[in-house]
Amino acid sequence: MKNLIVFLLPVLLITTSLDGGLYSIVTKKEDALVNQKYTKFVVIDDETQFVLAKTPVKYDLSKEMPMNYFTVDLTGNIPGKQRIFTIHNLVNNAGGDEYDWVLEDNADENTIFFSRSNFITMKASMQWLITVRGERILLKNSRTGAYLKVDANGSYLAVKSETEASKWKLIHIF
């Protein structure tokens, strides 16, 4: 009996510690495409308080903010390697826009913006690496290696150094 308790105690402790947290921030592709079930986030730049969106808006708690969700390209999810994410802007279907808008670092135009995924030929330009820095994250494009920054005017910039990059805060929305 004592042995059983000793064996079960760590299991109980682990399961209780799992309460209240997401297993993963990632939305499965089939959930997004078929079930329209997303793990939604409002992504805010710590410094400027701009929210990641097709057109960035200032974060306002009293209003409904633009939301995003993350998917992972399975080919990029190699065990032990960093995950490669695609950042989708969650479009309100009631507005009539049903396209898949993703964040792209367009090296040809040297700008970062949300564009329709089916028009992007260079898939790596819409793939992002997430670097964790404490309670914030940095978004680094997997093709260009540039970090995402949003300036004081709400324009997206591609910057080379981590210090210049925007530190993003994720707020999970139910």
Place this chain on the structure above:
Amino acid sequence: MKTNKIICLLALSFLSISSLYAQQGQFYQFSLDKETKIRGSKIYFQEFANKGVESQIDVNALAKSYIDFYFKTYRGVAAKKIQNHISWTRNPRFEAVNSQAEADVTIGGHYQIKTNAGAGEQLFFEQGNSVGGAIPYFESRQLNTAEVMVVISYTYKNKEVDYDTIFIQEESERKPGKKFQSVEDLLADCESKLKSNFYKTFTFYSHKDIWYKLLNVKTKDKVLKEELKTADNLFESGKIKELGNLFLRIYQAEPENKEAAFNTAMCYELIGNYPKADEYYAIMPDFHTKVRMKTNRALFDYLNNIGANLIVEDF
């Protein structure tokens, strides 16, 4: 063809004859829903003290309007149904007095209104996949709340005190696709719930429509027989006491006339004199009247027990 005509005529004549005897009408029947904390007939309302912040809800005005239920007499459409009917519903059963010294019971107490508009964040990390580092995220809650608490005290003449408590809490959390209510909206919801709570607290009896049908009464007495021809008119014009008096005289003249006793009992029931009604119903027992009288007596006896001022009439 001729046979059909005769059958039709017979049916019509039968209907017209039976309708002559169909003395029936719709009246209210009152019943006790729950017990009240009122004792005695004199009530003094002492304004509730505000122990919280000022708000859009005028708790005292609301309480006063619902306490007025105790002093209610029936008017308008309701009065038509009880015209010359239950005497103690045509008069106030309780009286509002101007000071605590005169009162049998003082209704007072206090209330507290609280509102809160708040937001909070909590840090989490991904649990399942730490490839490249578990990603941090926050969960944010924005919650507006409004609550109203009213403690109603009933102070009796012997200084004993009893209480009723009303507690209403409304909250709204910001969620996508769901209306996020402001504190003012939540307070408005609280106000509407407070009204229904005051109603439930202070109301202890209700009424419903009941059809009353008198029995066909015959008499050998020529004078009374002539008088009986006016029974229809008396019933329709709501002269229940005169009608009851007529049936009572028939019964007194012919003690074997159970129908007259039954109608006397029904008239007593209609004017709200239940002890007398019970006495005459006992002469010709009927299951339906027994059930109805049980409900009638429950409220009547209860009102008497708590000391309400009941004016009971006789023929």
